[in-house]
Amino acid sequence: MKAILVSEPGDASKLVLGETETPTPSESQLLVKVHSFALNRMDVVQRQGSYPAPFGASQILGVEFAGTVSKIGGNADGWKEGERVFGLVYGGAYAEYVVIDKQMAMRIPDHISYQTAASLPEVWFTAYQALFLNCNLEEGENVLIHAGASGVGSVAIQIAKYIGKAKNIIVTVGTEDKKTFCKDLGATHAINYKTEDWPKEVEKITEGKGVNVIVDFVGATHWNGNLASLSLDGRMVMLAFLSGAVIKESNLALILRKRLTIRGSSLRSRELPYLRKLKNQLETQAFGPIFDNSLPLRSHIDKQFSWKDIQEAHRYLESNQSMGKIVINID
Numbered sequence: 001m002k003a004i005l006v007s008e009p010g011d012a013s014k015l016v017l018g019e020t021e022t023p024t025p026s027e028s029q030l031l032v033k034v035h036s037f038a039l040n041r042m043d044v045v046q047r048q049g050s051y052p053a054p055f056g057a058s059q060i061l062g063v064e065f066a067g068t069v070s071k072i073g074g075n076a077d078g079w080k081e082g083e084r085v086f087g088l089v090y091g092g093a094y095a096e097y098v099v100i101d102k103q104m105a106m107r108i109p110d111h112i113s114y115q116t117a118a119s120l121p122e123v124w125f126t127a128y129q130a131l132f133l134n135c136n137l138e139e140g141e142n143v144l145i146h147a148g149a150s151g152v153g154s155v156a157i158q159i160a161k162y163i164g165k166a167k168n169i170i171v172t173v174g175t176e177d178k179k180t181f182c183k184d185l186g187a188t189h190a191i192n193y194k195t196e197d198w199p200k201e202v203e204k205i206t207e208g209k210g211v212n213v214i215v216d217f218v219g220a221t222h223w224n225g226n227l228a229s230l231s232l233d234g235r236m237v238m239l240a241f242l243s244g245a246v247i248k249e250s251n252l253a254l255i256l257r258k259r260l261t262i263r264g265s266s267l268r269s270r271e272l273p274y275l276r277k278l279k280n281q282l283e284t285q286a287f288g289p290i291f292d293n294s295l296p297l298r299s300h301i302d303k304q305f306s307w308k309d310i311q312e313a314h315r316y317l318e319s320n321q322s323m324g325k326i327v328i329n330i331d
């Protein structure tokens with residue numbers, strides 16, 4: 001089969017359309033012919049050689065896709081060849097064919113495009129897990145989401161608003177356009193971290209109380225502001241370190257004084273039984289309402305590319321211009 005391969009660790013020019021073995025589905029898996037897949041920031045880090053795929057996973061990039069069932073491993077288990085499916089995998093989505101655990105595969109309703117379906121899994125799983133399972137968000141609480149216009153951030157805003165029923169949903173972003181984008185999705189306040197003193201703004205918005213929950217991807221540059229912005233009994237989940245992971249100076253006493261809970265989370269390192277349960281929750285609480293329009297939840301696709309232009313697509317992602325998701329079509 002054809003697949004996007006990494007010729008050697010490095011920049012986007014190392015992504016090449018090449019030939020590799022088609023995967024064989026095990027008894028618990030489906031083989032899917034991929035129509036579209038979506039990009040994630042982790043793909044860039046994996047391409048650079050700093051984020052190896054989990055043990056036993058495909059070395060091919062890509063954790064989310066939409067396509068049609070091409071072959072069923074073992075018993076049918078309710079599946080039919082030709083059915084439209086989408087899902088989250090540990091790797092292998094930048095390819096003509098990918099295998100997925102039968103219990104992780106989800107059906108795509110007829111009125112939903114392959115592109116929309118492919119854009120959903122990684123960021124909705126991550127944001128839902130961050131807000132509810134990692135930070136126990138409760139109705140009426142205040143939330144701060146960094147990189148608000150990122151794939152994960154743009155979804156965290158909507159989950160906090162329409163599922164979590166948070167009070168203030170504050171985001172930080174790097175451009176004025178991104179402020180408007182986040183407010184359209186449901187953020188109550190958007191702060192440009194490049195031009196505004198965001199911890200001061202958070203203090204003003206929350207009338208000195210601080211935020212109950214922070215979803216952080218930025219790390220070092222935002223650490224001290226995060227400690228200052230958390231409320232008593234505040235919770236923060238750290239999902240990435242886009243600005244680095246080393247802090248020169250910090251007043252750790254705030255963690256004790258405010259009784260803070262700070263934790264890390266990595267979706268890709270989770271075992272299948274955990275992911276299957278999370279998938280069931282997401283289908284009921286998020287994907288169902290997206291498909292039947294019962295909640296104002298949506299996926300925002302910023303741009304689509306042909307997989308022949310994968311280098312350009314990665315460069316665009318790395319330029320930090322995108323808002324929401326970038327989807328790639330196999331043609």
Ligand SMILES: NC(=O)c1ccc[n+]([C@@H]2O[C@H](COP(=O)([O-])OP(=O)(O)OC[C@H]3O[C@@H](n4cnc5c(N)ncnc54)[C@H](OP(=O)(O)O)[C@@H]3O)[C@@H](O)[C@H]2O)c1
Nearest residue numbers: 041147150151152173174217239240242243265266267320
């Ligand atoms: N731990 C997990 O389980 C997990 C799962 C999924 C994703 N992630 C991580 O979550 C982050 C978001 O992923 P994504 O795919 O949604 O990202 P994305 O759509 O590529 O967006 C990333 C955004 O982060 C902002 N950013 C980049 N460098 C920054 C810096 N130094 N300081 C502040 N903001 C910066 C940029 O927006 P601005 O213009 O606003 O700066 C950029 O557009 C990534 O780091 C990804 O690796 C973690």
